[in-house]
Amino acid sequence: xxxxxxxxxxxxxxxxxxxxxxxxxxxxxxxxxxxxxxxxxxxxxxxxxxxxxxxxxxxxxxxxxxxxxxxxxxxxxxxxxxxxxxxxxxxxxxxxxxxxxxxxxxxxxxxxxxxxxxxxxxxxxxxxxxxxxxxxxxxxxxxxxxxxxxxxxxxxxxxxxxxxxxxxxxxxxxxxxxxxxxxxxxxxxxxxxxxxxxxxxxxxxxxxxxxxxxxxxxxxxxxxxxxxxxxxxxxxxxxxxxxxxxxxxxxxxxxxxxxxxxxxxxxxxxxxxxxxxxxxxxxxxxxxxxxxxxxxxxxxxxxxxxxxxxxxxxxxxxxxxxxxxxxxxxxxxxxxxxxxxxxxxxxxxxxxxxxxxxxxxxxxxxxxxxxxxxxxxxxxxxxxxxxxxxxxxxxxxxxxxxxxxxxxxxxxxxxxxxxxxxxxxxxxxxxxxxxxxxxxxxxxxxxxxxxxxxxxxxxxxxxxxxxxxxxxxxxxxxxxxxxxxxxxxxxxxxxxxxxxxxxx
Amino acid sequence: xxxxxxxxxxxxxxxxxxxxxxxxxxxxxxxxxxxxxxxxxxxxxxxxxxxxxxxxxxxxxxxxxxxxxxxxxxxxxxxxxxxxxxxxxxxxxxxxxxxxxxxxxxxxxxxxxxxxxxxxxxxxxxxxxxxxxxxxxxxxxxxxxxxxxxxxxxxxxxxxxxxxxxxxxxxxxxxxxxx
Numbered sequence: 001x002x003x004x005x006x007x008x009x010x011x012x013x014x015x016x017x018x019x020x021x022x023x024x025x026x027x028x029x030x031x032x033x034x035x036x037x038x039x040x041x042x043x044x045x046x047x048x049x050x051x052x053x054x055x056x057x058x059x060x061x062x063x064x065x066x067x068x069x070x071x072x073x074x075x076x077x078x079x080x081x082x083x084x085x086x087x088x089x090x091x092x093x094x095x096x097x098x099x100x101x102x103x104x105x106x107x108x109x110x111x112x113x114x115x116x117x118x119x120x121x122x123x124x125x126x127x128x129x130x131x132x133x134x135x136x137x138x139x140x141x142x143x144x145x146x147x148x149x150x151x152x153x154x155x156x157x158x159x160x161x162x163x164x165x166x167x168x169x170x171x172x173x174x175x176x177x178x179x180x181x182x183x184x185x186x187x188x189x190x191x192x193x194x195x196x197x198x199x200x201x202x203x204x205x206x207x208x209x210x211x212x213x214x215x216x217x218x219x220x221x222x223x224x225x226x227x228x229x230x231x232x233x234x235x236x237x238x239x240x241x242x243x244x245x246x247x248x249x250x251x252x253x254x255x256x257x258x259x260x261x262x263x264x265x266x267x268x269x270x271x272x273x274x275x276x277x278x279x280x281x282x283x284x285x286x287x288x289x290x291x292x293x294x295x296x297x298x299x300x301x302x303x304x305x306x307x308x309x310x311x312x313x314x315x316x317x318x319x320x321x322x323x324x325x326x327x328x329x330x331x332x333x334x335x336x337x338x339x340x341x342x343x344x345x346x347x348x349x350x351x352x353x354x355x356x357x358x359x360x361x362x363x364x365x366x367x368x369x370x371x372x373x374x375x376x377x378x379x380x381x382x383x384x385x386x387x388x389x390x391x392x393x394x395x396x397x398x399x400x401x402x403x404x405x406x407x408x409x410x411x412x413x414x415x416x417x418x419x420x421x422x423x424x425x426x427x428x429x430x431x432x433x434x435x436x437x438x439x440x441x442x443x444x445x446x447x448x449x450x451x452x453x454x455x456x457x458x459x460x461x462x463x464x465x466x467x468x469x470x471x472x473x474x475x476x477x478x479x480x481x482x483x484x485x486x487x488x489x490x491x492x493x494x495x496x497x498x499x500x501x502x503x504x
Numbered sequence: 505x506x507x508x509x510x511x512x513x514x515x516x517x518x519x520x521x522x523x524x525x526x527x528x529x530x531x532x533x534x535x536x537x538x539x540x541x542x543x544x545x546x547x548x549x550x551x552x553x554x555x556x557x558x559x560x561x562x563x564x565x566x567x568x569x570x571x572x573x574x575x576x577x578x579x580x581x582x583x584x585x586x587x588x589x590x591x592x593x594x595x596x597x598x599x600x601x602x603x604x605x606x607x608x609x610x611x612x613x614x615x616x617x618x619x620x621x622x623x624x625x626x627x628x629x630x631x632x633x634x635x636x637x638x639x640x641x642x643x644x645x646x647x648x649x650x651x652x653x654x655x656x657x658x659x660x661x662x663x664x665x666x667x668x669x670x671x672x673x674x675x676x677x678x679x680x681x682x683x
Contacts, residue, residue, distance in 0.1 A: 014624055014648050014674075015647070084658050088518065089518065090653065090654070090655045091654075092518065093517075097505065097517065098516055099516060099517045100516045100518035100519050102518075102520070354516075355518070390654065392653070402520055406520070407520060407528075410521055411521060411528070414521040414522075414523075414526045421523070437524075440511075440525040440526055443525075443526075444525075
């Protein structure tokens, strides 16, 4: 009997639960997660399916005994990761108006994982490189050198493939183990730029190469590096990304220079759980490749995803990955891919929910979060961690300070949102509003000690007031630097990048 | 609504930073409708009609009890509907759980007389520690969880215990009083 999950965890009951408790737990959850009550919520639908499976298993005496005796005994010992959820408030007032609540969700690798994970995970890496005309000159040369150095650092058990694209794609290195490194380097050195930018062409060929070696032993990653806009094929790219994530392939995007479509690359990367990086100068490409591969080789779980099922009267408004690699997340279907979990670093997410007006005074549930992931080396597919979040609705005033972790994360995230709002105002042609927001942002950045970024923001505010537009570089700098602020570790990398690129 | 005292932007209740200017939204000392309106009245000239008055909560009235324990205080645990109580002298570290003949590990405070077994109390369920004059409670990785005022504690994540708090060991409910 193959049970890819722990039915007791799914139902939120103890192993010694009676039949009656099993039935009650099932009823309670089924009522909350039923598709009729949660239209257009794929996350709730997936959780509902699990709850049904768990119920069927535990109410059939023979399957239950089999599970308890054989599978459950093993499951019980092995926890690969845990999910900890902290709400911004433990109790809210029963007000006749909408309220907001934040949840900090952290996914921790289990402690024994770090110790047992001395062995590195091998990578299956595909580079998809833009070789359009705009890459000509030193930019192309530096990217080629970075790719060659990357090949040099790979171990013989890794897999590498390199695809280049302009209006069409060409496979420079078909997926292979990097054993004959000189010949691989030679092939990279022959890359010559020409033509336009059609990302879809490159992505199709890249995903195809990556898929050839997609297995549970290696972690699959496609890096798309581009310096330009793609036209007309964006929808195709996003469809392809959705297929890729189902096969456990994560697409990360690197935007080089400041003339690329940040909204599109963000969407593309978020669809697969990957991240977007802004690389101001080609000198930094190598460093980004390095960091990326190092992160991948620390992975011990892949195909990580979180499903979010808020109660029917509660709405998920926003989800943001704080760390690693801060990235806004797509919440449309309540299933959010998170790529891989590293053995030495938790994943933390901030979720924002709207609570309805006029809630009854009582303890109530808010949402059910389920994180699932495949443990590498096929040690455990579909491991799941569940958290049922509840709070008290009361008429008694609570004076609890929100948890520091939430305050800190949100103080940075608010800046990123301010930047977004300034851009929204600008798109609507509201110059005054945009300038005001940029000035506010600059003030907050100064208070935070981010002097350089504050100055950049201030000068962009002046530019907007005069020319009604942000400079291309300013736009990217403000967006990706405020985003990087959210995660101190990633900020370190980003700042080095910033300083390096601003040295004359 | 919470009105930002800096820029006057109306934020929804529960927001922690102003959406418009990014400043911290300080919850008023006592988070009642009156106080929110009071802030509003300073910033916005037109009169604001309070939409609702909360039950009488004079500011000096403590809503959650004190966290400070006197040197000679005892803790009273009031179980279930108040029929059974247990007095505990706080010590540096007390393990709450269920004594069990099959296990050599004995809790410092045995909850068996209060229906621990039926209510899913683990052998080592929760730890109560005295840090100077405050008490902190943490879950010791119990199967059915420890709840403080309705919220489940993450294992080994200590939380301050106050007078009047409700603690749940699995399904065993206890109200705590300092005396």
